[in-house]
């Protein structure tokens with residue numbers, strides 16, 4: 001038998017989550033953000049379920065090529081645009097739309113030889129201060145692009161730094177929205193502002209925010225952009241698109257005072273049974289997930305919520321079997337363990353909860369699932 005670790009990708013969940021975003025922004029078209037290999041789910045795995053979106057947005061030219069190889073003829077947007085001048089050749093050949101966020105990218109376009117002018121998304125730096133033209137420089141950039149024969153339509157894009165915050169007000173999105181509106185008010189072209197957090201939290205109350213295109217990423221994969229304030233299943237009705245599961249490969253009986261794992265960070269307060277699980281940090285499970293007597297990280301064993309104990313090692317982690325055996329009787333080798341996602345026994349553990357316990361966010365855990373973990377795709 002192969003080592004029992006497995007990532008399962010749920011096509012039904014992806015479709016459901018796409019429909020949830022459509023509900024939140026019914027008049028907008030949807031860029032399914034599929035960068036980082038579809039947030040670790042595998043571009044080829046999610047494609048069938050997300051092709052109901054209006055376009056795919058990603059970063060790597062190689063990912064755009066993979067989408068065209070899947071025969072996706074619809075829009076593809078490169079969210080960071082080109083990284084060097086010769087990338088434009090592939091943009092022309094594959095008909096990729098691309099963000100333009102700096103003057104160098106305009107210089108490259110001006111020098112580019114193409115028969116088909118490009119659709120570009122000119123990026124405003126409305127306050128995130130990573131990519132984009134400042135409000136002062138934006139209109140000159142627009143005018144220059146508009147004068148280039150290499151450029152067809154110019155759309156307008158910006159990205160929020162605080163869309164997951166509680167308030168729409170000046171501490172939240174409003175100052176960025178104001179900067180965007182003030183800078184672009186009389187310019188033609190389609191507009192795109194919202195990531196998952198803005199689309200779910202704010203677009204339903206401020207429909208103009210959704211504009212022409214929304215750009216959800218994490219919500220499509222069933223995690224919340226704003227956990228722990230809001231839970232992806234309980235609050236947003238999203239479904240996990242990935243289950244990371246494994247099995248018990250060992251069972252240990254500890255006596256009071258015995259410890260487990262490297263550094264002996266967990267000492268049994270009383271006699272207890274532990275399960276040894278075939279999953280470790282080399283699979284992408286976070287090594288910093290806590291497993292001391294005071295704080296644990298949630299895990300499902302046979303669908304029952306229990307907790308990590310001791311340190312996560314490269315290939316294994318250990319869990320407390322007490323609540324599981326109290327509910328269902330003795331555990332045995334081969335019993336199902338769900339690190340996040342959906343148990344075959346019906347329970348769901350949000351990746352957000354595991355990430356929160358480990359001091360990170362769902363995005364990082366999903367993207368970090370290691371290549372050694374086999375993936376299977378299921379319809380549900």
Ligand SMILES: *Cc1c(COP(=O)(O)O)cnc(C)c1O
Pocket residue numbers: 033035079159194195196197215216217218219225
């Ligand atoms: C990654 C990304 C998104 C999607 O963000 P989520 O928080 O995952 O919804 C949207 N827009 C841009 C520019 C991005 O880089």
